[in-house]
Amino acid sequence: MNPALLIKMTENDKRVIIALLFIVIIIFVLIGVIGSIMIRTMKWQGKKCDTLVSDVVTNHIVTTPHQLRKYAAKKNIRQFIKQAWIGILIIIVGVATILIRNAIVKDWTYDPFNTTNGFGTLLFTWDFSDPEIYATFFGKWKVISDWPKLANQPHFAVEAIWSYIYVPCVVVGGTWYMIAAQAYLARTIRAIKLSKKVFEKSLDNFDQNTPTPPTNNQPVQQ
């Protein structure tokens, strides 16, 4: 008999395993739902590519898939710059703020996320280094099994004002920029799909043996 099957689990161990299994399933389901939303969002973002290239395609200025991809790449990068410059500007403002602070204080080792004079002063912070909150499973695995102690409560610190500007600017600007980059990626994928689809020729409904219907100019042969 396999020794792994001979492991005797207590009732508490079984409950923990079932709970962990449910958590894992929920996590994967959430990831699947989030992924589906992202794909749907990227399809919606990619529709912008149709607007950018439709005029030259419908007017037969672009006539080959290579030309379409090349033209779409130029238009996409321009659209990306139009969308992303605000995010980049916000990031530049945040970085400039923290650089000014460091230049004034002459402290270039400053961590803007610390809990003493950084942005962490505004967040709840728990002490995960306390060994009492962990339990040992199967004699060797340490799993958290209790609420950690609260290390910091949100409070306002004047000396952390620079980080209050820097962190939101970087987070907002970075998110803005990454959404613009995601849209850029979505438009590029859409352009590749369009270059294959627009110039596609299909013979699905064509039958060469079917006689061509006579036109008005040709007399019907009987």
Place this chain on the structure above:
Amino acid sequence: MVDLLKAFGRGILYVILCPFFLVVLALFAVIGLLAFVFQLFKSIFYFFTGQKFFPELPEDKQLRLKREAEEAARNPQPQPQQQAPIQNQQTNNVFEEIYNEQPKAAPVVTPMREPETVEQACFQEEVKPEPAPAPAPAPAPMPEPEPESEPASNELLSDENADDAPLADFLDPFNDQPVMRDESNEILEVYKPRGNNDSFDADEYEDDTDSGVDIRFDD
């Protein structure tokens, strides 16, 4: 339950593909950042050269020209009205008048030939005018030249014996020959030109005049 399982399966798939997606997304983010910086430097150049931030792509230019051509074909532009010529402007400047004067066609001058015979002069035989010279290019607006004087009258004035020749009252309207009339308006005679006799013919002047200096030579 089936949807939950589908979402669970997608979740596993997305977890596997997530690193690749993140790598591609980071790649596009870096490419976008480089393009942004490159465009920033280009925009500085465009600013000082007076161009747009995003210059027109060749395909967009073709499209614009095509649309303009279609628009022009659909709505043709009305022809601009010709400016009315300036006429009858009161001015005291002679040069301005000459400048503003409309160019006229060159006057056609048909010089008349002298009748060669007496019958031609007396019975008004038709004298064919000399063929008109080839029309010269229209000259600049100049004061209208006076028509060439009649050859008969010129002959009268240029004749060496102008003192002997009778003065013409007016020109015959049919053959432009000088006509002599009396007080009762009767035609006395028609002047007979002598032609271009440069030589001195004594017989011709034998009984011609009663006055003047006789310069005939005796044989």
